[in-house]
Amino acid sequence: MIGNMPFFVSMILVGLGLWTMMTRRNLIKLAIGLVLVESGVNLFLVSLGYVRGGVAPIYTFAPEGVPTEIPMVMPTPQALTLTAIVIGMATTALLLAFVVVIYRHRGTLDAGKIRELRG
Amino acid sequence: MILETFEGFWSPLVWTAVAVAVTLLALALRSRGRRDHKKGTEQTAPFLSGEAAPDGVHVGGQHLYWGFVEALRPYIERLRAAHTGFVVDYVTWLVVALAGIMLLVLLV
Amino acid sequence: MNLATHVPILAIAVPLLGAFALPLLAKVHRSLRDLWVLLVGAFTVAMLVLLAVQVFTGGILVYTLGAGTPGDTVPEGFPIRIMLVVDGMGAFMGLIAALVGIAGLAYALQYLEEEKGKTLALTLMLLLWAGMLGLKLTGDLFNFFVFFEITSVAACGLIGYRVWESRPPEAAFKTMVMYTLGGLLILLAVGILYGEYGALNLAYLSAQIGQGPLDQIALGLLLGGLLMKAGSVPMHMWAPDAYGEADPSTAIVLVANTQAALYGLFRIVFTLYGGAGSPAVGGLVTALGALTVIVAVLMAVLQTDLGRLIAYGAVSQIGYMLLGAGVGMATLGAAAGGEAGFGLVALQGGVFHMMNDAACIGLLFLCVGAVVRATGARDLRALGGLGHSLPGVSGLFLLGSLALAGIPPLNGFASKLMIYQAAFRLSPILTALAVLASILLLAVFVRAFQGVFLGPRRPLGGTAAVPTGMWLAMGLLAVVVVAFGLVPDLMVRHVVAPAAEALWTGREAYLVAVLGG
Numbered sequence: 075m076i077g078n079m080p081f082f083v084s085m086i087l088v089g090l091g092l093w094t095m096m097t098r099r100n101l102i103k104l105a106i107g108l109v110l111v112e113s114g115v116n117l118f119l120v121s122l123g124y125v126r127g128g129v130a131p132i133y134t135f136a137p138e139g140v141p142t143e144i145p146m147v148m149p150t151p152q153a154l155t156l157t158a159i160v161i162g163m164a165t166t167a168l169l170l171a172f173v174v175v176i177y178r179h180r181g182t183l184d185a186g187k188i189r190e191l192r193g
Numbered sequence: 194m195i196l197e198t199f200e201g202f203w204s205p206l207v208w209t210a211v212a213v214a215v216t217l218l219a220l221a222l223r224s225r226g227r228r229d230h231k232k233g234t235e236q237t238a239p240f241l242s243g244e245a246a247p248d249g250v251h252v253g254g255q256h257l258y259w260g261f262v263e264a265l266r267p268y269i270e271r272l273r274a275a276h277t278g279f280v281v282d283y284v285t286w287l288v289v290a291l292a293g294i295m296l297l298v299l300l301v
Numbered sequence: 302m303n304l305a306t307h308v309p310i311l312a313i314a315v316p317l318l319g320a321f322a323l324p325l326l327a328k329v330h331r332s333l334r335d336l337w338v339l340l341v342g343a344f345t346v347a348m349l350v351l352l353a354v355q356v357f358t359g360g361i362l363v364y365t366l367g368a369g370t371p372g373d374t375v376p377e378g379f380p381i382r383i384m385l386v387v388d389g390m391g392a393f394m395g396l397i398a399a400l401v402g403i404a405g406l407a408y409a410l411q412y413l414e415e416e417k418g419k420t421l422a423l424t425l426m427l428l429l430w431a432g433m434l435g436l437k438l439t440g441d442l443f444n445f446f447v448f449f450e451i452t453s454v455a456a457c458g459l460i461g462y463r464v465w466e467s468r469p470p471e472a473a474f475k476t477m478v479m480y481t482l483g484g485l486l487i488l489l490a491v492g493i494l495y496g497e498y499g500a501l502n503l504a505y506l507s508a509q510i511g512q513g514p515l516d517q518i519a520l521g522l523l524l525g526g527l528l529m530k531a532g533s534v535p536m537h538m539w540a541p542d543a544y545g546e547a548d549p550s551t552a553i554v555l556v557a558n559t560q561a562a563l564y565g566l567f568r569i570v571f572t573l574y575g576g577a578g579s580p581a582v583g584g585l586v587t588a589l590g591a592l593t594v595i596v597a598v599l600m601a602v603l604q605t606d607l608g609r610l611i612a613y614g615a616v617s618q619i620g621y622m623l624l625g626a627g628v629g630m631a632t633l634g635a636a637a638g639g640e641a642g643f644g645l646v647a648l649q650g651g652v653f654h655m656m657n658d659a660a661c662i663g664l665l666f667l668c669v670g671a672v673v674r675a676t677g678a679r680d681l682r683a684l685g686g687l688g689h690s691l692p693g694v695s696g697l698f699l700l701g702s703l704a705l706a707g708i709p710p711l712n713g714f715a716s717k718l719m720i721y722q723a724a725f726r727l728s729p730i731l732t733a734l735a736v737l738a739s740i741l742l743l744a745v746f747v748r749a750f751q752g753v754f755l756g757p758r759r760p761l762g763g764t765a766a767v768p769t770g771m772w773l774a775m776g777l778l779a780v781v782v783v784a785f786g787l788v789p790d791l792m793v794r795h796v797v798a799p800a801a802e803a804l805w806t807g808r809e810a811y812l813v814a815v816l817g818g
Contacts, residue, residue: 254752
């Protein structure tokens with residue numbers, strides 16, 4: 075049960091992020107909601123890769139003296155998470171840049187008032 | 194040169210041949226038409242209930258298919274009201290659709 | 302180096318590196334930059350055509366990056382490598398990308414203005430092109446996500462880079478929120494599948510995949526993310542904003558990008574899941590397709606902005622593709638019993654319609670660009686009488702709209718006919734809706750044509766001549782529209798049928814090609 079805790083936490087984070095995006099009108103808060111979803115997914119990926127007592131994936135082969143039944147950790151989930159974090163940073167930065175531009179044009183961050191494109 | 198479309202077939206070359214034949218037929222019929230038609234006279238002006246045709250009036254694109262569009266207007270207005278342009282609504286629709294898809298793939 | 306053996310990676314790497322080299326070359330000289338764009342574009346198109354020839358004659362192409370064979374790998378025999386797998390469908394999508402990409406670049410070189418971020422826009426266009434190609438050629442799920450995000454970032458940059466106007470950044474923000482959320486859903490699904498099977502290779506996962514709840518949750522997440530990016534109702538609302546506000550050269554690449562998401566959807570349902578739960582998923586996709594067709598067309602009826610009107614037309618065409626493919630998915634299970642032939646025809650129609658839609662929607666967007674360049678306006682109420690000053694553009698616009706509405710003998714008719722007839726077998730209501738939408742589409746475009754091009758001259762007459770590059774781009778798409786309309790049988794037999802076949806029955810061949818016998 076306790077081992078599954080990270081999965082629950084990550085899904086709660088995703089849910090909170092979605093809830094934020096559906097209930098807040100401020101553009102910055104929308105971006106924060108998106109980052110929350112992203113953190114949840116990243117946490118999910120990292121916790122997938124955790125192996126209790128495993129050998130850290132900084133070696134190519136398990137070092138001398140480590141019993142063979144101790145597993146090597148696959149570095150793939152960590153690599154995935156790093157990539158996802160980098161991508162997430164890029165998208166968040168672009169998103170916030172658009173928020174700045176929109177604020178300069180409209181003088182508001184209320185998503186309910188930024189509705190020139192509709193219908 | 195025939196595209197099988199399950200229950201039928203489609204051959205653009207046959208279609209083109211038929212289209213050319215029909216055009217030729219129409220031209221042939223037209224050439225047998227009335228000789229007393231004269232260009233540049235009142236005969237060629239549109240008949241507007243006996244009114245004189247005003248100059249420079251053009252029926253714009255907005256007025257084409259007027260009845261058609263009016264008949265659809267109640268439905269379209271309802272749809273337009275749903276396209277709020279409110280980004281929170283976009284997200285909500287995505288979550289709603291995702292929930293629907295999840296129910297479908299998990300339960301069916 | 303033997304070029305022919307490295308075609309798949311070159312098709313992705315050349316536009317990617319070309320994009321990053323482009324701002325540097327622009328610092329040297331502008332004409333060098335333009336020459337570079339043309340060189341990169343021509344080379345990539347050549348690679349994609351070569352790739353298509355190789356795949357259509359020699360079968361599935363597997364290109365491995367990293368360890369050559371699984372045995373070369375450390376530790377404990379896990380293959381540390383990424384694969385590009387190109388089957389008939391991938392090669393077909395590559396051809397669409399080639400057509401749209403080269404037309405868009407040729408157009409953009411002359412349409413974009415130097416002091417309004419031309420270099421940046423060209424960079425992002427090449428980046429978007431590279432991401433799109435990667436999405437279509439990769440055989441690895443995580444790579445799929447990475448390329449998905451590359452296209453998202455590049456596309457939103459392209460939509461919103463005109464920050465001195467107020468509408469494009471708004472459209473870009475909305476699109477970005479949706480794209481990022483969709484991308485995260487896909488990443489979550491990739492994570493679930495990795496946690497379950499410990500691999501990211503599409504073929505390996507496909508061989509292992511079952512029908513447990515986790516698999517189904519992952520399928521649902523993937524469907525949600527990809528249907529969003531494809532612009533299916535009710536997740537389509539970003540699409541008219543994005544297409545309508547982007548430059549026309551960008552808009553046509555965006556439409557192709559939407560089709561890349563559709564390709565991803567087909568790949569997931571047909572190859573990864575092999576039609577698991579296909580009647581339910583097929584029913585869903587068919588229903589969403591029919592809904593998309595009709596809702597988008599109704600929304601197009603009252604639009605007064607020319608760009609937005611065509612954008613809704615583009616969304617409705619996505620509906621036809623979903624409809625065709627959905628009928629295929631719904632009957633995939635029955636096809637194993639040798640019963641259904643109409644599913645395959647529907648799938649072929651949907652796949653063929655992708656190519657046709659890329660050509661005719663692209664042509665329409667490019668014509669709008671010519672109108673905007675000449676008059677500076679897009680409002681249907683302000684425009685009028687442009688047929689006097691832009692006779693060529695008005696002819697091409699008419700051609701594009703007739704093809705889009707499915708008037709014979711243009712290309713839209715052939716693919717729509719296949720979809721109508723095959724969907725009729727599943728349910729006549731689908732065909733009725735699709736035909737009704739086509740009629741409405743014709744009405745919409747006749748109205749737009751009459752409003753913009755016919756009538757007496759208006760003050761917004763437009764005097765600027767259309768430059769050669771823009772003519773070439775529009776001419777290329779117009780030739781495709783007419784040619785595919787006149788010889789649809791050749792296209793279907795030699796290009797579309799192998800592509801549809803790769804989805805329909807090609808799963809075994811795909812697995813064998815990647816995993817070995």
